[in-house]
Amino acid sequence: MGDTLFEKVWKSHVVVEQESGPSLIYIDRHLVHEVTSPQAFDGLRMNNRKVRRPDLTIATMDHNVPTNDRSLPILDQTSSIQIQTLEKNCNDFGITLFDINSPNQGIVHVIGPQLGITLPGSTIVCGDSHTSTHGAFGALALGIGTSDVEHVLASQTMWLEKPKTFEIKVDGKIKNPHAVTAKDIVLSIIKNIGTGGGTGTVIEYRGQGISDLSMEQRMTICNMSIEAGARAGMIAPDEKTFDYLRDRKYTPKNYESLVEIWRDSLKTDNDAKFEKEFTLDINDIAPQVSWGTNPGMTCDVTESIPTPDDFSNGDDNQKKGAQKALDYMDLKSGTPVEEIKIDRVFIGSCTNARLEDLIEASKVIKGQKISSHVKAMVVPGSQMVKKQAEEMGLDKIFIESNFEWREAGCSMCLGMNPDILSPGERCASTSNRNFEGRQGTGGRTHLVSPVMAAAAAIAGHFVDVRKLDLN
Amino acid sequence: MKGNIIKYARDNIDTDVIIPGQYLKIHDYAELATHAMEGLDPDFHSKVKEGDFILSGKNFGCGSSREHAPIALSHSGVKAVLALSFARIFYRNAVDGAFLLPIEIDQDAYDGISEGDEIEIDISQNEVKNNTKHQTYKMKPFSEIIGKIIEVGGLFKYKPDSD
Numbered sequence: 001m002g003d004t005l006f007e008k009v010w011k012s013h014v015v016v017e018q019e020s021g022p023s024l025i026y027i028d029r030h031l032v033h034e035v036t037s038p039q040a041f042d043g044l045r046m047n048n049r050k051v052r053r054p055d056l057t058i059a060t061m062d063h064n065v066p067t068n069d070r071s072l073p074i075l076d077q078t079s080s081i082q083i084q085t086l087e088k089n090c091n092d093f094g095i096t097l098f099d100i101n102s103p104n105q106g107i108v109h110v111i112g113p114q115l116g117i118t119l120p121g122s123t124i125v126c127g128d129s130h131t132s133t134h135g136a137f138g139a140l141a142l143g144i145g146t147s148d149v150e151h152v153l154a155s156q157t158m159w160l161e162k163p164k165t166f167e168i169k170v171d172g173k174i175k176n177p178h179a180v181t182a183k184d185i186v187l188s189i190i191k192n193i194g195t196g197g198g199t200g201t202v203i204e205y206r207g208q209g210i211s212d213l214s215m216e217q218r219m220t221i222c223n224m225s226i227e228a229g230a231r232a233g234m235i236a237p238d239e240k241t242f243d244y245l246r247d248r249k250y251t252p253k254n255y256e257s258l259v260e261i262w263r264d265s266l267k268t269d270n271d272a273k274f275e276k277e278f279t280l281d282i283n284d285i286a287p288q289v290s291w292g293t294n295p296g297m298t299c300d301v302t303e304s305i306p307t308p309d310d311f312s313n314g315d316d317n318q319k320k321g322a323q324k325a326l327d328y329m330d331l332k333s334g335t336p337v338e339e340i341k342i343d344r345v346f347i348g349s350c351t352n353a354r355l356e357d358l359i360e361a362s363k364v365i366k367g368q369k370i371s372s373h374v375k376a377m378v379v380p381g382s383q384m385v386k387k388q389a390e391e392m393g394l395d396k397i398f399i400e401s402n403f404e405w406r407e408a409g410c411s412m413c414l415g416m417n418p419d420i421l422s423p424g425e426r427c428a429s430t431s432n433r434n435f436e437g438r439q440g441t442g443g444r445t446h447l448v449s450p451v452m453a454a455a456a457a458i459a460g461h462f463v464d465v466r467k468l469d470l471n
Numbered sequence: 472m473k474g475n476i477i478k479y480a481r482d483n484i485d486t487d488v489i490i491p492g493q494y495l496k497i498h499d500y501a502e503l504a505t506h507a508m509e510g511l512d513p514d515f516h517s518k519v520k521e522g523d524f525i526l527s528g529k530n531f532g533c534g535s536s537r538e539h540a541p542i543a544l545s546h547s548g549v550k551a552v553l554a555l556s557f558a559r560i561f562y563r564n565a566v567d568g569a570f571l572l573p574i575e576i577d578q579d580a581y582d583g584i585s586e587g588d589e590i591e592i593d594i595s596q597n598e599v600k601n602n603t604k605h606q607t608y609k610m611k612p613f614s615e616i617i618g619k620i621i622e623v624g625g626l627f628k629y630k631p632d633s634d
Contacts, residue, residue: 016631021616024631035495036536043627064496078496129536129560143560145538147567147626159626161614195483196530200559229530229558294483294533317482317528324481414535416492435487435534437510 002269004165005236006202009140009266013123015157022159028122030152031108032059032095034086035416036127040150041089052156054094058117061086062107064417065100067379067406079417093153104249106382106408109133109350113219114384116248120237120262125152130350130432131232132225136218137245138237138266140202143226163231166201167274168193170209172283178360178470180287182217183352183430183449185209185280186224187288187298193278195296198230201276204268205235209282215244216354223351224432227295236267289337289462290434290447292325297434298447299337301464307333328436329444330424337462340446344427345376345457346439347403347450349413352430353381355388357450362394363470364454365401371460377404377419379411403457415440428456472572472594473602474524474550477515478586482528484511486535486561490543503539504546521548524592526584528554531573532561538568545570551592553599553610555581566617569625574599580608594618 003011016024030053037059044051051057064079066072074080083100090097098104104111109130112118120138125131127149134141148158168189174180190197203225210218218235225233235241242259245251252258286300292311299306308326310333312319326333331340347353347361358378370376378398380386386408389395395405412419413431415438421427423442430453431438434445448456451470455463488510490503497503508515525544531554532540541564544552551572552565565573574592580599584590588603597612613621620629 018616021614036538038498039538047627076496082496127536129534131536143536145536145560145564145567147538147564151567151626159616195533196556196558199530199556226534229533231559294485317480321481321483414487414492416495420493433485433487433534435485435510437491438487441491441493441510 002272004268004272004274005138005204005234005266006140006165009121009123010162012121022161024157025123025160027125027152027156027158028056028119029117029124030057031112031124031126031131032057032149033063033108033126033128034061034082035063036146037089037149038082038085039146040153041093043150044093044153049154051093051095051153056156057095057153059086059090059095060098060105060108060111061100063410063414065409066418067409067411070100070407076418103383103387106384107350107353107410109223110354110381110385113137113244114248114382116245116251119245120241121266125158129226130223132230133219133223133350135222135225135232135234136215137241138234138262140232140234142232164201164275166198166203166230166276168203168205169207169277169279170205170282171207171279172209172281173212174209174282174285176466178363179451179465179468180285181360181449181451182213182220184285184288185282186221187290187295187447188285189278189280190224190228190295191288191298192280193228195227195294196229198225198228201230203228203230203233204274205233210235211238214356215240216356219354220351224295227432237262287449287452287465289452291329291331291337292322293328293434293436295432295434295447297322297325301337301452301462303337305331305333305335305337338464339461341426341461342374342428342446342456343425344421345370345374345453346379346412346427346429346431347377347453348379348381348411349431350381350410351432352450353379353385355385357430358385358389358394359392361450361454362397364451364465364468365458366397368401368458370402370457374457374460376402376457377406377412379406380408382408412439414438415443428453428462472550472592474522474590475520476524476526476584476586476588476590477519478526478584479511480528483530483533484527485533486537486540489532489540490537495537495539500542500546503543507543507547516547519547519549522550523548524590525549525552526554526581527552528581529556531557533558536560538564541565541568541570553580566620567626569621572621575611576608583608
């Protein structure tokens with residue numbers, strides 16, 4: 001029996017294998033940010049340890065940086081301390097840092113691929129659950145907590161129980177790829193398999209529906225693997241992958257010879273078996289809108305808010321959860337999704353703040369103003385994305401429509417910087433989590449694609465973007 | 472190990488309600504603990520006692536990789552979370568720092584244990600005893616290495632060659 005892509009990457013990184021229990025895995029790249037690293041560096045100091053491979057460790061600041069004028073001081077003192085702490089730690093331990101004023105600063109999962117740090121067949125970790133994003137390049141990319149961050153800093157390895165393999169096959173072809181996007185595919189998957197559907201597995205996304213996607217769209221898919229509970233998500237690299245990584249800042253000098261090796265080796269063998277399987281047909285899928293308080297609580301834009309009974313399939317906890325979610329979201333079962341009015345629009349996050357996301361969203365709003373009762377913002381995923389977008393004039397399109405055009409960072413995805421919802425505010429958001437309070441205490445999040453968010457900003461409520469002329 | 476139950480009868484308790492994002496800048500664990508579960512139960516801090524256990528449904532701790540989640544619970548006094556299943560990063564973080572015991576229970580235990588019940592966890596027998604209701608349930612055994620990491624008090628005290 002052959003091996004899956006995951007098994008090949010796993011086998012090539014095992015340092016110590018035990019008969020039962022976890023293996024020690026070598027880590028090729030370690031991405032570091034300001035929130036989950038301070039205690040890890042403190043731990044190194046306390047034990048008089050060094051960073052084993054500072055050359056394989058790269059840091060940036062993204063989670064709590066303000067996204068307004070970068071020439072202004074950071075008003076929140078605790079954020080400011082956390083940012084200064086990262087600067088000191090990188091300085092003390094010899095780690096490259098893209099700080100708040102660097103042209104390479106940005107959300108860690110946006111800059112990794114953009115800089116060519118993310119490579120096919122490599123192992124990547126970061127103290128952030130959305131590290132799964134990098135799997136779009138055929139890397140095994142794992143989100144870890146602070147103890148593991150310290151372990152990797154000290155040893156460049158981590159203990160890991162071998163996850164199970166999960167094939168998610170995406171069949172078919174989307175009829176209008178400007179209106180139905182990678183975000184709608186991944187939300188459809190999570191709606192079907194549930195937020196625990198991928199627990200303990202590494203997902204490999206396969207099929208025509210995946211190979212048709214651009215690299216940026218594939219990143220959106222892998223990014224949300226964690227929302228299905230998976231350890232990681234992967235996509236086998238192809239020519240699109242190799243083209244994307246060519247001539248980036250950190251692309252290896254022997255890149256073409258590496259590509260030759262990757263092209264032959266980094267794919268699942270025909271006779272390999274997955275331990276779990278799921279197939280999604282995307283021929284007729286609709287744009288998705290989440291209505292509840294986890295990403296599995298999602299429906300088509302053409303549907304109405306479900307009843308807890310309809311949602312739960314007889315599971316009592318699911319039913320209770322759905323009722324609590326409806327109460328929190330202040331929604332009534334039976335309300336058509338297109339009638340839900342919104343207060344805020346957030347286009348940003350490691351899920352959907354790359355150049356293509358901004359291009360597609362700008363097409364929806366060009367020449368129009370956002371609804372008078374809506375506040376809307378665009379937060380590019382990195383300073384590089386921002387610069388590229390500005391060179392294309394996208395900033396002007398957004399600003400003329402009354403969107404705010406911000407500096408790069410995690411921003412309103414997670415409510416730990418100045419960009420937050422007020423209690424009760426309802427937001428169409430291109431981010432990844434609609435948990436209670438995620439975007440600010442009492443805030444109500446609906447997860448959507450960038451084009452759906454842009455269309456909602458103009459209309460003031462959700463609309464089916466397939467009805468718009470986007471070509 | 473004995474403790475009283477605080478029960479949250481729901482699935483998918485996520486890390487954003489266990490410790491909301493705005494508190495991830497706090498480095499003092501005692502202060503962090505004052506905000507534990509604030510997103511779901513603002514009264515948690517006033518009602519939790521040293522040694523308490525949390526009981527919940529499926530996929531406990533889903534979401535972010537923030538180790539602040541098990542730390543905030545641990546420094547609130549919570550010694551174990553009993554759940555039908557756990558999100559893997561939360562589980563791993565709980566074990567890595569030996570912050571609390573993540574105990575996987577079955578539906579009978581979940582249904583049978585109520586708020587306030589006194590529970591005794593016996594890892595050597597893989598049993599959860601309900602002293603209030605005089606019932607005993609099986610818990611899912613820890614894998615060998617996880618058991619050892621918990622026994623020695625966390626990942627950094629664990630030496631693979633020591634046995």
